[in-house]
Amino acid sequence: MSPLDCSRDHPDPLPDALSPLALDRQRIVHSAAFRRLMHKTQVFVALEDDHFRTRMTHTLEMAHLARCLAERLGLNVDLAEVVALAHDLGHPPFGHAGEQALSACLKDHGGFEHNAHTLRIVEELEHPYPQFRGLNLTRVVRSCLAKHRTPYDRPGAHPLQDGRPPPPEGFVVGLADRVSFGLHDLQDGLYAGLLDAAKLNELEVWRRAYDGPADARAAWRSHLRPTIDRILAQLMADVAVEMHEGGYPVVQLARDAEARLAELDTFLFRDLYRHERLVRADADAKRVVTALCDAYVADPRRLPARYAARVADLGVHRVVTDYLAGMTDRYCLQAYARLSGAAPDARVATQADGVDA
Numbered sequence: 001m002s003p004l005d006c007s008r009d010h011p012d013p014l015p016d017a018l019s020p021l022a023l024d025r026q027r028i029v030h031s032a033a034f035r036r037l038m039h040k041t042q043v044f045v046a047l048e049d050d051h052f053r054t055r056m057t058h059t060l061e062m063a064h065l066a067r068c069l070a071e072r073l074g075l076n077v078d079l080a081e082v083v084a085l086a087h088d089l090g091h092p093p094f095g096h097a098g099e100q101a102l103s104a105c106l107k108d109h110g111g112f113e114h115n116a117h118t119l120r121i122v123e124e125l126e127h128p129y130p131q132f133r134g135l136n137l138t139r140v141v142r143s144c145l146a147k148h149r150t151p152y153d154r155p156g157a158h159p160l161q162d163g164r165p166p167p168p169e170g171f172v173v174g175l176a177d178r179v180s181f182g183l184h185d186l187q188d189g190l191y192a193g194l195l196d197a198a199k200l201n202e203l204e205v206w207r208r209a210y211d212g213p214a215d216a217r218a219a220w221r222s223h224l225r226p227t228i229d230r231i232l233a234q235l236m237a238d239v240a241v242e243m244h245e246g247g248y249p250v251v252q253l254a255r256d257a258e259a260r261l262a263e264l265d266t267f268l269f270r271d272l273y274r275h276e277r278l279v280r281a282d283a284d285a286k287r288v289v290t291a292l293c294d295a296y297v298a299d300p301r302r303l304p305a306r307y308a309a310r311v312a313d314l315g316v317h318r319v320v321t322d323y324l325a326g327m328t329d330r331y332c333l334q335a336y337a338r339l340s341g342a343a344p345d346a347r348v349a350t351q352a353d354g355v356d357a
Contacts, residue, residue: 005139010132020138021078027135033089033121039328041095043185052188059088066176070169073241079169083144090117092325093332094285101289109317115148117325119158144170168241171251182264183228189272205231205260288336295339296320
């Protein structure tokens with residue numbers, strides 16, 4: 001395989017402190033955007049219950065799986081982990097509902113796509129070093145982020161989208177993302193009572209791994225974690241690096257395993273993501289994000305002073321996008337409460353104003 005392009009756009013103040021990918025990892029996990037993932041929605045609103053996944057716990061679970069897959073396939077485990085840790089930095093509050101609302105609000109001004117915003121964060125918005133803006137990540141990491149694709153990810157245009165595929169570690173991250181959210185959304189959906197355990201036996205991916213009593217309705221809680229572990233092991237065993245007809249390596253599931261995972265995707269989309277409770281929560285989230293976007297665009301003086309000062313140079317829609325996408329769920333709700341005249345919680349109201357992005 002070709003050597004990794006670990007060049008950076010700017011001369012770095014710490015060129016030899018760590019290996020290139022270790023330095024990238026350090027900068028990602030120390031970033032403000034990474035910390036805020038702790039209070040951003042995965043599927044269930046982050047304020048709803050401490051037991052459900054947040055965007056942070058999804059990222060950590062997915063990064064571990066990406067590392068394990070890369071190790072099994074003899075690929076660069078550090079690259080897979082670093083890209084995985086960064087892949088969702090650009091998600092706005094309230095998950096895909098927040099993204100859809102932002103995209104609709106900005107449809108005449110470039111829209112919004114969280115993968116593109118991830119790159120804006122690591123290349124521009126985070127700026128802990130006076131020598132340059134951004135985190136000065138290696139080119140190979142940024143290239144993988146620019147080319148990250150899953151059924152829910154279609155990255156926006158970026159100079160690093162050069163028509164060539166990512167290295168195989170980039171494919172590993174896409175697969176790990178899809179497997180991780182499928183399995184942990186299944187788990188969270190069951191614990192939330194939104195999924196019917198009696199339907200689990202409809203899924204071949206479940207039947208192959210489950211070894212508890214025949215009636216899963218009575219036994220799924222005590223057998224769920226072992227079953228998930230076996231599903232992961234079975235899927236990992238069916239992953240391989242294959243040469244594409246274009247002459248580049250692709251990481252993918254065997255056809256049978258892909259069919260099992262696709263069946264799980266369909267089940268979750270039908271029974272969980274379209275559940276009345278989640279549809280209602282998504283509608284509420286879109287209403288909040290849309291109201292804030294409209295209000296800030298109409299009157300940029302509502303923005304914090306350091307954001308309002310950027311409007312003359314960047315334009316109001318770009319600044320409003322940066323501000324809204326950086327919000328956590330709870331800060332977004334506080335901003336909406338202030339907009340509608342409710343008394344804000346000062347402990348939360350200062351959070352997003354104190355850090356960049």
